[in-house]
Amino acid sequence: MISRDTIDTIISTLRIEEVVGDFVSLRRRGVNMIGLCPFHNEKTPSFTVSPVKGIYKCFGCGKAGNGVNFVMEHEHFSYPEALRYLAGKYQIEIEEEVQTAEMQEQMSEREALFNLNQFALDFFETTLHDTEEGKAIGLSYLKERGIRDDIIRKFKLGYSPSTWDAFTKHAREQGYKLEVLVKSGMTLQKDERAYDRFHSRVIFPIHGVSGKVIGFGGRILTSEKNRPKYVNSPESEVYNKSKSLYGIYFARNAIALKNNCYLVEGYTDVISLHQAGIENVVASSGTSLTHEQIRMILRYTKQVTILYDRDPAGIKASFRGIDMIVEEGMDVKIVLFAEGEDPDSFARNHHPTEVEEFITNKADNFILFKTRLLLDETKGDPIKKAGLVKEIVNTIGLIPDGISRTLYIKECSALMNVPEQVLMNEVRKILRNKIKKNIPGIEQPEDVGWVEETAAPSQEEIDLISDEYQERELIRQLLLYGREEIALLRLDESGKEIEFSMLVANFIVVDILRDELEFENNLYRKIFNEFVEARDRDEVPDNTYFKLHADPEIAHATIDMMVSQYELSENWEKNSIIVEEEPKHIKELVLSAMLSFKAKKLDKMITAKQREMREITDQKEVGILLAELRDLKASNIQINKELGRIITK
Numbered sequence: 106m107i108s109r110d111t112i113d114t115i116i117s118t119l120r121i122e123e124v125v126g127d128f129v130s131l132r133r134r135g136v137n138m139i140g141l142c143p144f145h146n147e148k149t150p151s152f153t154v155s156p157v158k159g160i161y162k163c164f165g166c167g168k169a170g171n172g173v174n175f176v177m178e179h180e181h182f183s184y185p186e187a188l189r190y191l192a193g194k195y196q197i198e199i200e201e202e203v204q205t206a207e208m209q210e211q212m213s214e215r216e217a218l219f220n221l222n223q224f225a226l227d228f229f230e231t232t233l234h235d236t237e238e239g240k241a242i243g244l245s246y247l248k249e250r251g252i253r254d255d256i257i258r259k260f261k262l263g264y265s266p267s268t269w270d271a272f273t274k275h276a277r278e279q280g281y282k283l284e285v286l287v288k289s290g291m292t293l294q295k296d297e298r299a300y301d302r303f304h305s306r307v308i309f310p311i312h313g314v315s316g317k318v319i320g321f322g323g324r325i326l327t328s329e330k331n332r333p334k335y336v337n338s339p340e341s342e343v344y345n346k347s348k349s350l351y352g353i354y355f356a357r358n359a360i361a362l363k364n365n366c367y368l369v370e371g372y373t374d375v376i377s378l379h380q381a382g383i384e385n386v387v388a389s390s391g392t393s394l395t396h397e398q399i400r401m402i403l404r405y406t407k408q409v410t411i412l413y414d415r416d417p418a419g420i421k422a423s424f425r426g427i428d429m430i431v432e433e434g435m436d437v438k439i440v441l442f443a444e445g446e447d448p449d450s451f452a453r454n455h456h457p458t459e460v461e462e463f464i465t466n467k468a469d470n471f472i473l474f475k476t477r478l479l480l481d482e483t484k485g486d487p488i489k490k491a492g493l494v495k496e497i498v499n500t501i502g503l504i505p506d507g508i509s510r511t512l513y514i515k516e517c518s519a520l521m522n523v524p525e526q527v528l529m530n531e532v533r534k535i536l537r538n539k540i541k542k543n544i545p546g547i548e549q550p551e552d553v554g555w556v557e558e559t560a561a562p563s564q565e566e567i568d569l570i571s572d573e574y575q576e577r578e579l580i581r582q583l584l585l586y587g588r589e590e591i592a593l594l595r596l597d598e599s600g601k602e603i604e605f606s607m608l609v610a611n612f613i614v615v616d617i618l619r620d621e622l623e624f625e626n627n628l629y630r631k632i633f634n635e636f637v638e639a640r641d642r643d644e645v646p647d648n649t650y651f652k653l654h655a656d657p658e659i660a661h662a663t664i665d666m667m668v669s670q671y672e673l674s675e676n677w678e679k680n681s682i683i684v685e686e687e688p689k690h691i692k693e694l695v696l697s698a699m700l701s702f703k704a705k706k707l708d709k710m711i712t713a714k715q716r717e718m719r720e721i722t723d724q725k726e727v728g729i730l731l732a733e734l735r736d737l738k739a740s741n742i743q744i745n746k747e748l749g750r751i752i753t754k
């Protein structure tokens with residue numbers, strides 16, 4: 106048992122931001138730090154750490170506590186396990202109180218498995234470096250592959266002897282129970298005989314996020330036909346394949362630093378890239394990523410670059426899996442290696458700077474890559490092309506952020522030579538279905554497998570359905586660009602065009618008031634009215650004012666819109682999709698939001714007039730209504746024309 110003194114030392118030494126920082130990428134916000142919550146799936150950070158108070162709290166799921174609570178919760182540690190972990194982190198010597206046999210018995214299964222893994226790791230490492238067989242077979246194989254000593258030590262590579270039960274025997278001699286050995290998967294039992302799962306293999310230990318060894322992979326060096334080339338530890342209390350990524354412990358800091366995670370297939374790809382100085386790399390071990398693995402990466406970055414060594418058929422087979430990453434809101438890029446080349450061989454045969462350059466230059470946006478690849482195959486066949494449109498629209502529909510969706514629609518429409526509006530309509534259909542799927546009581550369509558676990562609809566998606574999308578867009582422009590100046594044209598008395606500039610907020614407010622248009626959404630109307638009042642004082646409120654607004658609904662809606670703007674500008678820079686001249690772009694955004702808003706209002710007026718007409722029999726009144734209707738329709742056509750000019754410009 107850990108003494109009270111040691112516990113006090115641990116608690117007074119630990120710094121919450123360091124403890125949490127090992128698992129969550131945190132950035133400073135005022136006196137606090139924020140990051141993506143590791144306890145629930147979120148795309149915008151609501152997980153807050155207070156270094157001053159020594160606590161964390163998530164405003165999304167409500168989880169809160171101190172440093173010890175955090176590792177207990179995060180690593181599923183017991184209280185003593187958490188204390189031991191923290192003592193290790195801060196190099197605090199643990200003062201043990203006498204442990205009885207009974208206490209040892211109570212040591213949890215997890216702890217027993219972790220202990221055994223650590224014991225096995227030491228055994229395999231020692232065998233590789235200090236025995237004749239290890240040096241002659243294991244070490245010489247690794248050296249032949251060009252793996253340096255420091256890298257072998259860093260990844261703690263090892264060797265398991267060819268004697269069938271060398272490890273099992275050694276472990277039992279040291280007091281490890283056969284039951285634990287079998288549970289960990291290190292030992293296999295057959296006809297009363299116990300032997301080593303990994304015998305005569307080079308060992309690749311698998312580390313968890315916190316650096317503990319959770320399992321092993323072993324590669325065979327002999328050419329025995331009935332033994333697979335690679336074997337892994339089976340699932341256990343401490344090793345869950347779908348929740349672990351090879352290399353994450355060594356990569357996490359580099360991933361956060363580079364704000365990008367390279368994804369490869371095999372252990373040796375990870376190791377060779379590390380040797381080339383590229384450390385932000387993990388392996389999914391064969392199959393495509395699981396949701397848990399994606400979330401693990403999301404703690405450090407929103408960008409994934411997949412390094413492929415596959416043929417076109419293999420790539421196409423992986424599209425569904427990559428769609429899943431897109432659905433998590435990640436920005437996915439792809440790098441293709443030449444036929445017969447893989448990240449491992451490429452890293453070994455090229456200078457580190459060439460490797461980094463190659464990856465950077467070859468990285469292609471996944472959605473555009475997919476479009477081009479499939480487009481190549483349609484060869485002008487209209488039926489195949491229709492299939493392609495559906496396929497691409499499905500992927501775009503998965504992107505959680507509305508603005509990114511719009512940008513991809515633009516790009517893909519140009520690539521496929523399909524009108525934007527067609528793609529837009531298809532994407533909206535998908536979003537509608539997605540929302541219907543989440544409303545209980547409505548019959549669910551046949552599950553198509555890869556869209557399961559759809560997130561709850563965002564406010565933006567709800568607005569899209571409830572006809573308030575245009576209102577939201579306009580308010581967003583007010584909040585984001587209200588204080589920006591845009592250049593406009595007007596005609597002077599002689600009919601000459603004069604350029605003048607105006608603040609975006611004034612432009613929108615004046616225009617809406619002149620046309621006597623109103624916001625239907627309560628929240629948006631409140632925000633708009635604040636802009637109107639501010640204008641009377643010749644002021645433009647900035648978004649900080651709304652973010653800290655006394656009305657929590659207004660504050661929340663503002664923060665919601667701000668965050669998607671942050672992602673937007675980041676995407677623009679990273680993908681260089683549009684944005685050459687941003688000021689000019691703001692003007693287009695504002696104008697198109699304005700016109701869309703008006704077009705929507707006109708649509709509604711037209712529908713209302715038509716309904717009115719059906720209930721009126723007086724010929725004179727019908728005549729008046731018809732004339733009004735004609736005017737409305739004419740304005741609508743005019744507005745849509747202008748809108749078309751802006752969008753296609």
Ligand code: ZN
Nearest residue numbers: 142145163166
């Ligand atoms: Zn949370």
